[in-house]
Amino acid sequence: MDIIYGKNAITEALEVNTRKINKIIISKSIHVDGKIQKIKELAQRNGVIFQFVAKEKFTQYNELNHQGIIAFISPIEYMDLDEFLSQKHNNASVVMLDGIEDSYNLGSIIRTCTCAGVDAIIIPSRRNVQVDSIVEKVSAGAVNHIPIIKVNSPTGALKKMQDTNWWVIAAEANAKDNYYDVDYTDMNFVLVMGAEHAGVSQSIMKMSDFQIKIPLLRNFNSLNVSNALSAIIFETVRQKMCKDLKTKR
Amino acid sequence: MDIIYGKNAITEALEVNTRKINKIIISKSIHVDGKIQKIKELAQRNGVIFQFVAKEKFTQYNELNHQGIIAFISPIEYMDLDEFLSQKHNNASVVMLDGIEDSYNLGSIIRTCTCAGVDAIIIPSRRNVQVDSIVEKVSAGAVNHIPIIKVNSPTGALKKMQDTNWWVIAAEANAKDNYYDVDYTDMNFVLVMGAEHAGVSQSIMKMSDFQIKIPLLRNFNSLNVSNALSAIIFETVRQKMCKDLKTKR
Numbered sequence: 002m003d004i005i006y007g008k009n010a011i012t013e014a015l016e017v018n019t020r021k022i023n024k025i026i027i028s029k030s031i032h033v034d035g036k037i038q039k040i041k042e043l044a045q046r047n048g049v050i051f052q053f054v055a056k057e058k059f060t061q062y063n064e065l066n067h068q069g070i071i072a073f074i075s076p077i078e079y080m081d082l083d084e085f086l087s088q089k090h091n092n093a094s095v096v097m098l099d100g101i102e103d104s105y106n107l108g109s110i111i112r113t114c115t116c117a118g119v120d121a122i123i124i125p126s127r128r129n130v131q132v133d134s135i136v137e138k139v140s141a142g143a144v145n146h147i148p149i150i151k152v153n154s155p156t157g158a159l160k161k162m163q164d165t166n167w168w169v170i171a172a173e174a175n176a177k178d179n180y181y182d183v184d185y186t187d188m189n190f191v192l193v194m195g196a197e198h199a200g201v202s203q204s205i206m207k208m209s210d211f212q213i214k215i216p217l218l219r220n221f222n223s224l225n226v227s228n229a230l231s232a233i234i235f236e237t238v239r240q241k242m243c244k245d246l247k248t249k250r
Numbered sequence: 251m252d253i254i255y256g257k258n259a260i261t262e263a264l265e266v267n268t269r270k271i272n273k274i275i276i277s278k279s280i281h282v283d284g285k286i287q288k289i290k291e292l293a294q295r296n297g298v299i300f301q302f303v304a305k306e307k308f309t310q311y312n313e314l315n316h317q318g319i320i321a322f323i324s325p326i327e328y329m330d331l332d333e334f335l336s337q338k339h340n341n342a343s344v345v346m347l348d349g350i351e352d353s354y355n356l357g358s359i360i361r362t363c364t365c366a367g368v369d370a371i372i373i374p375s376r377r378n379v380q381v382d383s384i385v386e387k388v389s390a391g392a393v394n395h396i397p398i399i400k401v402n403s404p405t406g407a408l409k410k411m412q413d414t415n416w417w418v419i420a421a422e423a424n425a426k427d428n429y430y431d432v433d434y435t436d437m438n439f440v441l442v443m444g445a446e447h448a449g450v451s452q453s454i455m456k457m458s459d460f461q462i463k464i465p466l467l468r469n470f471n472s473l474n475v476s477n478a479l480s481a482i483i484f485e486t487v488r489q490k491m492c493k494d495l496k497t498k499r
Contacts, residue, residue, distance in 0.1 A: 013471075105354065113477045118467025146470050181488045215484060216491060218367025221395050222262075224480075228362045231477035232484035235464065239430045239485070242465060 003076045005137045006067035008036040013142020014074060015043035020145070023073040024050035028059055031069035040070070065134060077132055080148040082158055085121055086165050093189045094237060095167070097123040099155055099205060100196035101226060104130050108139025109227035110194070115143035117234045123150045123158060123191070156204050159191065167191055169209045171201045172233060174223055176212035183211055185237040186244045192237075194230050197223070252325045254386050255316035257285040262391020263323060264292035269394070270324040273299035277308055277318035286319065314383065326381055329397040331407055334370055335414050342438045343486060344416070346372040348404055348454060349445035350475060353379050357388025358476035359443070364392035366483045372399045372407060372440070405453050408440065416440055418458045420450045421482060423472055425461035432460055434486040435493045441486075443479050446472070 044051040096114050101107050107130050137144050152158040159169050167189045195201035293300040345363050356379050386393050401407040408418050416438045444450035
């Protein structure tokens with residue numbers, strides 16, 4: 002069993018209702034507000050145990066910002082890459098993360114990708130943070146709304162995708178092309194975002210079909226990876242929406 | 251005195267060297283790596299006391315992810331709005347935050363704005379998180395690279411800006427126009443981002459010249475405010491860079 006915490010994340014999990022929730026515990030000492038009331042109702046509807054407990058029960062979870070409520074839930078189900086690729090895709094987008102170490106960044110990226118209609122997220126099973134309770138909370142429950150694919154070999158996965166008509170785009174601070182100079186509207190693409198300091202690994206850079214950067218207007222450090230992803234992925238959304246509009250006219 | 255922590259934030263503060271640093275303490279029990287060595291050298295060059303102390307000295311700062319190093323530093327200096335407006339501005343951009351409660355979001359927004367060449371950030375002195383040590387750390391020291399203006403009355407500040415040829419743009423999930431339909435290349439604008447749940451306040455919505463939204467492709471919750479800001483602000487950068495290119499041809 003995993004645990005999830007935070008009112009929004011628990012509400013999301015109950016509403017989507019794709020994972021088994023064993024029970025929800027809530028501290029007797031917290032104020033029962035509208036959100037907690039809603040969680041209680043959803044729990045009852047789904048037949049989930051909802052238990053008021055002494056606040057001491059939360060001592061072992063003190064490093065989490067749990068707001069006095071925790072749910073015990075089955076782990077998220079990862080999708081298999083082959084299964085995903087066997088589906089029909091048309092101008093689809095996938096985001097692959099390469100060496101992201103921070104749970105806040107992963108959670109934030111999952112949330113942004115979900116909003117931007119990204120079709121799946123690929124994370125390596127090693128050298129990358131996994132979906133834990135912090136990721137789940139920061140994603141505001143988005144982990145339940147987007148397929149997440151775990152792969153042992155990122156380069157192997159990309160090779161397989163290239164062989165089935167996907168294009169690999171690597172985001173890299175020193176790339177020559179600006180991210181908005183690529184036309185994203187007429188291909189299936191997988192966008193690879195690297196770790197904040199190391200960037201996208203050399204082996205992936207070498208096999209990538211496009212290398213893009215975000216031009217920075219002040220000579221300062223670099224963007225946070227989740228904010229960089231947001232700028233790029235919404236440019237792909239912009240291009241698709243503007244093209245749809247032109248086609249309709 | 252404020253405190254700042256984290257190797258990157260302290261290095262940044264020493265390099266920029268605009269604020270007085272009283273002393274830097276470092277735990278005797280941590281490994282002195284290249285980054286710490288660099289901090290030590292910068293401290294010596296700037297005449298800042300650099301002290302190894304027992305790790306117990308850090309007990310009171312345990313809620314911070316301090317990595318065993320803390321600097322005591324004069325608070326950041328806010329810029330005065332009138333002073334900022336008295337400068338010459340040409341196609342300038344300002345970001346105003348309206349009710350942001352989370353230090354991670356504020357720090358992340360300051361970092362993104364700095365990279366995107368935003369000319370200043372305005373935060374209300376009430377009902378908004380202030381620049382604290384978490385903000386400074388998450389911004390990776392960007393707080394030292396961009397003017398931050400504190401105002402008592404956000405609407406008063408916006409009125410004053412409108413009177414001096416600035417346009418007010420409010421980002422709001424339910425707005426009619428998409429953010430990429432506005433031409434940002436030929437005006438001074440102030441972009442107002444609201445709190446995650448409440449959005450931009452009604453009084454600001456009413457006086458705004460443009461209301462924009464980010465179209466979301468999945469019916470899910472909403473974007474995190476710092477990721478929303480990133481998508482919008484880099485669209486303004488894209489427009490400006492593409493226009494420059496056309497002009498040059």
